[in-house]
Amino acid sequence: MTRIKQFLVTASLLVAAAAARAVPTLDLDPAGGNVSATPGLTTGWGFRLVNDTDHYLLVTGTQFNLAPLSAFGEYRDLLAAVGLSFVIAPHSGLTQAYSHAAGTGLGEFDVAATAVGQWPGSLEVDYALFSVDPNLPGFDPAIHTIALDVEAFADATVSAVPEPATALLSLLGLVGLAGAVTRRR
Amino acid sequence: VLHFFGISARRASAQALVGLAACISMACAMAQTLVQNNWEDGTLQGWGPFGSASLVNSAAAANSGTRSLLTTGRTAGYNGPSVNLAGLLVPGATYQLTVWARLLATTPATPATQVAMTVQRTAGGVTNYDGVTSATANDSGWVKLSGLYSFAGPAPSALTLYVESASATASYYIDDFTVELISGASGPPPNTTGLSTNFETGTAQGWQSRTGSETVAPTTAGPHGGNFALLTTGRTAPYAGPAYDVTNVMFNGASYDVSVWLKLAPSAAGQTAQMRVSLQRDAGSFTSYHTVIGNAAVGASAWVRLTGTYPLALAGNRFTLYVESDSGTQDFLIDDVQVRYVAPPSIDPNIPSLSQTLSPYFKVGTIGYPAGIVGVPASLVIKHFNSMTSENDMKWQPIEPTPGTFDFANADAQVSFARANGIQLRGHTLAWHGQTPDWVFQDAAGNPLTPSASSRALVLGRLTSHITGVLNHFAPKVSSFYAWDVVNEAIDPSQPSCLRVSPWSQLTGTDFIDTAFRTARSLLPASVKLYYNDYNTSDADKLACLISLVSGMKARGVPIDGIGHQTHINLYYPGTAVLAGAIKQVAAAFPGIDQHVTEMDISIGTDNNNYAAIPAEVLARQGYAYRNYMNMFKSLGGLVSSVTFWGQSDDHTWLTNGSVVDAPLLFDRSLKAKPAYWGIVDPRQLPGANLTGSITGKTGPANARAWTLQLSNRGPGTAYAAQITGFKLRQTAGAACTPVVSGSVPANLGDIPEGTSATANVTVDFSSCAPLASFSVDVPFNSSAGWNGDPAKGSPALSISRSNQFR
Numbered sequence: 001m002t003r004i005k006q007f008l009v010t011a012s013l014l015v016a017a018a019a020a021r022a023v024p025t026l027d028l029d030p031a032g033g034n035v036s037a038t039p040g041l042t043t044g045w046g047f048r049l050v051n052d053t054d055h056y057l058l059v060t061g062t063q064f065n066l067a068p069l070s071a072f073g074e075y076r077d078l079l080a081a082v083g084l085s086f087v088i089a090p091h092s093g094l095t096q097a098y099s100h101a102a103g104t105g106l107g108e109f110d111v112a113a114t115a116v117g118q119w120p121g122s123l124e125v126d127y128a129l130f131s132v133d134p135n136l137p138g139f140d141p142a143i144h145t146i147a148l149d150v151e152a153f154a155d156a157t158v159s160a161v162p163e164p165a166t167a168l169l170s171l172l173g174l175v176g177l178a179g180a181v182t183r184r185r
Numbered sequence: 186v187l188h189f190f191g192i193s194a195r196r197a198s199a200q201a202l203v204g205l206a207a208c209i210s211m212a213c214a215m216a217q218t219l220v221q222n223n224w225e226d227g228t229l230q231g232w233g234p235f236g237s238a239s240l241v242n243s244a245a246a247a248n249s250g251t252r253s254l255l256t257t258g259r260t261a262g263y264n265g266p267s268v269n270l271a272g273l274l275v276p277g278a279t280y281q282l283t284v285w286a287r288l289l290a291t292t293p294a295t296p297a298t299q300v301a302m303t304v305q306r307t308a309g310g311v312t313n314y315d316g317v318t319s320a321t322a323n324d325s326g327w328v329k330l331s332g333l334y335s336f337a338g339p340a341p342s343a344l345t346l347y348v349e350s351a352s353a354t355a356s357y358y359i360d361d362f363t364v365e366l367i368s369g370a371s372g373p374p375p376n377t378t379g380l381s382t383n384f385e386t387g388t389a390q391g392w393q394s395r396t397g398s399e400t401v402a403p404t405t406a407g408p409h410g411g412n413f414a415l416l417t418t419g420r421t422a423p424y425a426g427p428a429y430d431v432t433n434v435m436f437n438g439a440s441y442d443v444s445v446w447l448k449l450a451p452s453a454a455g456q457t458a459q460m461r462v463s464l465q466r467d468a469g470s471f472t473s474y475h476t477v478i479g480n481a482a483v484g485a486s487a488w489v490r491l492t493g494t495y496p497l498a499l500a501g502n503r504f505t506l507y508v509e510s511d512s513g514t515q516d517f518l519i520d521d522v523q524v525r526y527v528a529p530p531s532i533d534p535n536i537p538s539l540s541q542t543l544s545p546y547f548k549v550g551t552i553g554y555p556a557g558i559v560g561v562p563a564s565l566v567i568k569h570f571n572s573m574t575s576e577n578d579m580k581w582q583p584i585e586p587t588p589g590t591f592d593f594a595n596a597d598a599q600v601s602f603a604r605a606n607g608i609q610l611r612g613h614t615l616a617w618h619g620q621t622p623d624w625v626f627q628d629a630a631g632n633p634l635t636p637s638a639s640s641r642a643l644v645l646g647r648l649t650s651h652i653t654g655v656l657n658h659f660a661p662k663v664s665s666f667y668a669w670d671v672v673n674e675a676i677d678p679s680q681p682s683c684l685r686v687s688p689w690s691q692l693t694g695t696d697f698i699d700t701a702f703r704t705a706r707s708l709l710p711a712s713v714k715l716y717y718n719d720y721n722t723s724d725a726d727k728l729a730c731l732i733s734l735v736s737g738m739k740a741r742g743v744p745i746d747g748i749g750h751q752t753h754i755n756l757y758y759p760g761t762a763v764l765a766g767a768i769k770q771v772a773a774a775f776p777g778i779d780q781h782v783t784e785m786d787i788s789i790g791t792d793n794n795n796y797a798a799i800p801a802e803v804l805a806r807q808g809y810a811y812r813n814y815m816n817m818f819k820s821l822g823g824l825v826s827s828v829t830f831w832g833q834s835d836d837h838t839w840l841t842n843g844s845v846v847d848a849p850l851l852f853d854r855s856l857k858a859k860p861a862y863w864g865i866v867d868p869r870q871l872p873g874a875n876l877t878g879s880i881t882g883k884t885g886p887a888n889a890r891a892w893t894l895q896l897s898n899r900g901p902g903t904a905y906a907a908q909i910t911g912f913k914l915r916q917t918a919g920a921a922c923t924p925v926v927s928g929s930v931p932a933n934l935g936d937i938p939e940g941t942s943a944t945a946n947v948t949v950d951f952s953s954c955a956p957l958a959s960f961s962v963d964v965p966f967n968s969s970a971g972w973n974g975d976p977a978k979g980s981p982a983l984s985i986s987r988s989n990q991f992r
Contacts, residue, residue: 066874066981067983069812080987148881
């Protein structure tokens, strides 16, 4: 191997390593990923996904980790089904608010009617990276795939918030208890 | 030096020879000699008078050599020769003290008298006199005084050994005094490795002939597991058998789970022997024998497991584990021997409380029993439970064993404990076919009652009296009770009437049920709900009978408030969906009825699945099972208002009995949280809870494209028995085509340790598809035999679900 060729190989490896270090970042809306809903209702997350790589990012799925048990509710992926329209170009980002009616956002959570407390976890966005836009005619996954299946995470917590009437009843109960204590005195 | 001339606690003469032979064959672990005085140098060797006495080195008599120490001039029994042992002997250690004594020959002769070794010990300003041993001495020969000595408490400021006698004036020689260290102060065992021998190396793996006359050798004839067992032949006595020096395996002050598989050899076909596991303790020249696992009948047709927990509380310098028979000398086999250290119990104060964690959903109960409400086990109860059901002490037999004579001692202790610690109570149980004394169903002459109107009236009267006696007794404390199991296990679905055949039903039909509930209702406030309690309530036929029984009760106006589902279940039965279905069905049949889970435990196996050592994988499975069942109870929207576990920790469970060892509860035998606990409190802590999947490769031509599927375990712990159970493609873009999937799905990926991954390949023929056709793929996976990740077992689904996939 000549010295020039060796230099080129080394340089390309360094570039590749730098590209590998750049990873997409996921920010949830609301910030911090804490959402809440009355038991029996649905809540969800908007997001900003920044593709800081030199490649085209195609979302392939989202999921809630750890998978919630039915006593708390169920997560539903809103993003992956959109398909190839969710290609994020290199060094760009995509922002979308959550709307249950419009079906936009990263995902949503049906809080079970029996849910109590919080379900802490993280949201995971799965994606693939390609060296060209997969929507373009010349795209060939056999040639242009950079990464098949990688993921970005963000902390997320769902809280089941008692509906106001229940909360009011609890409050009244506390007031009644306080009254009882007072009377006992 | 061979130390087998001494005392043996049992089997004395024969066993002394046994010990001698064993010592020759196994190389005794020797005691360490700390002091040795033989007075052969002509000095007093540091000894002096204790009280009034004169000591001289004498050549007139000697037990060994030519000289000894003579004491004369004594004026009181306690006077005698003494030596200072302060600083040499330490608290908690065990020593063997030995001296030889002989009276001085006088004229007239001194009568034989008791000579004793005593230690004067002063610590913390208090002086104690510790007797070590004594023997009768005379002037015609030497007598040996030898005993084990240990003391507790602070290090003594003064420690003097002296030799005294019952005679205040006798003069005597002493010789060959020794102090030997038998064992140090007990503390944490130096190692907790235990012992595991399965003979699969084709060797005896350290087991030897105990007496030296029998033969122990590995054999391939019918091993319990693997290819080899250990065969003992040529036994000449019941105590002859295979022996293992466990001096560096089992330690004083520690407890061990011991398990040995046994079978008589084919030469003993048709015979049965009572066999046991024993321990020989050698402490200096002392030898004693102890039963580790008691006798069990062993034949030649099937392996029998002897198992138990043995707390070793013996000082000794050598311990030998051995297998023997009660009588007879049949050849026999042993295999798969395990000795496992059991950590001393202590609770973890920093883990979340079960009852606090589950307080939004239901009460969390456990059982009360005498040993469970004192010491460390009590701490466990107080921390984790807010409900208690007496395991046995409120049942008829223990509470009223003879007519009108009530014994509430244990029950009262449990009620007091509960009240003192803010724990509410479930009463259990007033009418049951079990643990009911015979007199309830007998006439005045002790003969069984036969069905008749008078018999019916008699037993219903007794039932009413019993319930009245019990409930009146607890009336002052009734505010601590919130439920009572009034009638227990009255249903038998194999009977056309659904009623279990028992003296109750034979003499009264369903009247005993009605009477029990009506009597209880008349004596208990409405705040104490009245329950019918039974097991297997999710079985379709049992459930149908349950609904029929309760319907009948309600139609007759019998005051029943709730149903208790005992929920003694196992990993294979009944399943979360089945149990949930039963609870919902009861709720639908009787709107507003209370339902409690009253005796829950999840057995790790069945009668055919008795583990030598319970695998961690099984405990992980159980953890997920508890997670799923508890999740199911939580999801029922308040239909279940109390969940009681039938015990706290695996050291006390009705499922462990005889040769069957189970582990059905939330805490282990050392009172430490099991995966079962974490499955309820924080399922993220379950082994392999963070098992994830991804697609890591797509290679090969279109007509044989290999997709590599990877499962990664982010912990904690191992993801056991990981499986990819399916592979489903759904086309989402491009001209319609039909990819053909082949390859090894379902795929078993085995155990995946924390921080590692495992892969499987699936081959797909995409030759009918356009190059840019895209698909969604769904690859379900699970671990812990499906308890993690299989919705059929009540788990949330785990799946590699990806869209926008090109071939």
